[in-house]
Amino acid sequence: MTITDAPPRGATATGRIGDSPARPDGLLKAQGTFAFSSDVPIDGALWGATLRSPHPHARIVSIDVSAAWKVDGVAAVVTAEDVPGAATYGLIAQDQPVFAADVVRYVGEPVAAVAADHPETCRRALDAIAVTYEVLAPLLDAEVAIAGTHPPIHPDGNVLRHQRIVRGDPDARAPVVVEGTYDVGMQDQAFLGLEAAVAVPDPGARGVELHVATQWLHEDRRQIAACLGLPPDQVRLVLGGVGGAFGAREDISLQVHTCLLALRLGRPVRMAYSRAESFLGHVHRHPARIWMRHHATADGRIVKIEARFVLDGGAYASTSSAVLLNAITHTQGPYRCANAVVEGWAVRTNHLPCGAMRGFGVVQACFAHEGQMDRLAAACGLDPVEIRLRNAMRTGDTLITGQVVESVAPVARCITETAELPMPDEPIGGAAGAGVVLDPMRLPGGAGLTADVEHVRRGVGWGVAMKNLMYSEGFDDYSTARCRLADGVVTLKFATSEVGQGFVTIAQQIARTVLGVDRVVLEPIDTQIGSAGSTSASRQTWMSGGAVDAACRAARERLFEHVGRLHDIDPLRLVVEGDEVVDSLGHLRAPVVEASAGIEIDETVEFHHRPTEELDADGQGNCHTAFAFVAHRAVVDVDAELGLVKVVQVATAQDVGRALNPLHVLGQIEGGISQGLGLAVMEEIVQIDGVVRNASFTDYLLPTFLDMPVVVATLIEEPDPQAPLGAKGVGEPPCISVTPAIVAAIRDALAQFEGDRPVEVARVPVRPADLALPS
């Protein structure tokens, strides 16, 4: 029985670990009363807006804001010279200006901001600011950045990171050699809840409170405080409701601008990006070109991998160095490999800045290594499943970084259990035999009524992925949680960003399970407690879940000590069973509600994962914390003449460790598949000469109900002993190997057409022209 055969229902409000209770914010969201960061009720707030560069690379000759001040209703105009603290910010390197002062480095870079009484007034004030630019030659080719033939476009240079991995025998040879070059376009996270924030200044502008949608409150605060020239404790952040994130809220966007305007004016200011501005205002998935050459034995066992990665980081560093690390350390994918020579570059160009997006470098690597596995299968005369099973990684294997995989690694199970999932019973176009009416909505092109069933072929493709969990390379991304227990009610406090993934549900389930209570109150998510780290890297169930678990266990110890004193029992004999405190060696059974009556227990715990290391010059080191695995099988229908693709079904088996909330896991699986499908056949930010050409939902295509296939999913539950609850992160794996699986299925379908077809499809997103117009 798969999880999609009988999906769980979140009917109960008091579920424990393993149940699927309703999320605590669910009804508010369904009734429209949940306050997103665009909905925070602050009286008397002015509107803020941002002036952005129209050029990918230009020198700012002058900025004349005088006309903007004359627009009726304008209260403030600020530029770089009004930034009181650090002029630049960034997650890893502080190389990005709050406002461009001398040079603009991408189309959309902030140059000035205004505050006014109405969004329309803001727009007119921005129009009135006169910026004189001297246009400079943009650096738009990543290879040129590597070659060093273009002058530095930033004082920190044009190379963001160069890292090699050399493992084993670089001269190792094997009889079968396959190679290919793979390209990945720039994908947008496209969360629905646009960037929005409200800043409320303290009296006398001594500090500020910011209500904002973000993935990491404390890191935002660090950067904001530095730029405002305020001590961090004078900057208080409150999580405004977050309408999705997917990596795009890991870097700051409007945070400093909003606070700066509010502090200048001594009154609240809110900013809210439009969709077009959002495309410019946050980082994106790195476009990449990846070359790989696999050497294998005649029976398909990988001997050596050579690879070269080039990631276009755009104008500023963001997390490019970490994305590159992830990409190159996942060169081998979930397969054994003893010898490797890998070279990785992340470079600066005058394109949009790139950083975190779900999958974080592994999406790019996986598209390449899975393309290679299919080439290897063809060269060895094996089918796609067999080649993957022969090379499947196991716990205890050594990676090309020299790190031993200590995580549970059920790669072979992911593959075999995916293979056992049923194929779609529906033929092309939905027509099952004579007399059954064709449903054109189920053909490629759908309502366009363009595809003819006679010209459609069905293909099947595979993708398998490994994904690191938590932060890497020595970073201690700890998480903090506070648990209070009084009169049978647990109150939890943490700064963990709830972005839609459902940590608020999981936290309650953990507390109910550990402490045997039904009622768990969640305090506001803000900076009034220690950091929880970022909601990214599939890490919050492990890290913040671990912190909540540890805080609840600490509270339980205090409860046992209290009960032990009252009844003269060694606290070590006490356990929680159901909703009772039970003496495991005696007869005492006391409901937790009664046992905790009249006392107040208050425990705060920091949870740290085990330390990791930076890579050395040869790319060797225990750089990652843990790994998760997943397999995808895609079935697609292709009309090669029209270049149309319909994804019919995606089957998947995912290594989740332990499903704390199966319904939430299923939501992550289906949602991730949707985003991976988008990258495979729809989604790309198109930049021509450094100018974004499709910054709207009309021109940047997102999967709709009609594009999304049926998903058949099964969970591989082998609790990981290193995970605090046995549970691995589940957010990223679903979106990683589904993309190469869909592309492999397209190649499989194309191979069934007669004549010369360009079956060399090695770029995502796959565009109609790539299929219909052989080059």
Added chain:
Amino acid sequence: MNGQEPSRHPEPGDRADNAGEERAGDRRIENVYRLHVNGAGHDVRDAWLGESLLYVLRERLGLLGTKGACEQGECGSCSVLLDGELVCACLVLAAGAVDRPIVTIEGLAEPGAPTDVQRAFVTAGAVQCGFCTPGLVMAAHTLLDRHPQPTATEIREELSGNICRCTGYGRIIAAVEQVVGERAATAAAGVDPSRSGP
């Protein structure tokens, strides 16, 4: 400015007469128009006539349940009923909606007394970040009004004007199917399940 700003979040039903200081360009527009939202009349005074229905609902009437995510009718987050038709409020000029009944997510049910569709969205896992949810709830009610027993294709086609970035739609379809089943099961009993409490 006389120190007065438009209140950001007046209560529903407030007369929006504190917007009298509105400026758009250099024109000051003296006007008032009346919107009928969720069964109540609201005077919108001295607003810039270029404002969309989405902006006026949210910023002048304080009805924040209607969300804006694309501003060009692609995503359905701002879906409301206008004359009983499902429309994107971002594409409707507020001043053009005078004297036409408007229903927003706030008009479907009282807080804490959700419709069957709202309940099903929660229990079936159709809600993650929830930003698309109000619009999808509006669209799902419209779908079920038009097709009480929709086919799988009809569900996908009718809801395809609403984009969700989190769920991949599977649990939303499950929520709709859950409501179809519940309504069919209770129809014989003569109960209107769409208006019963949780």
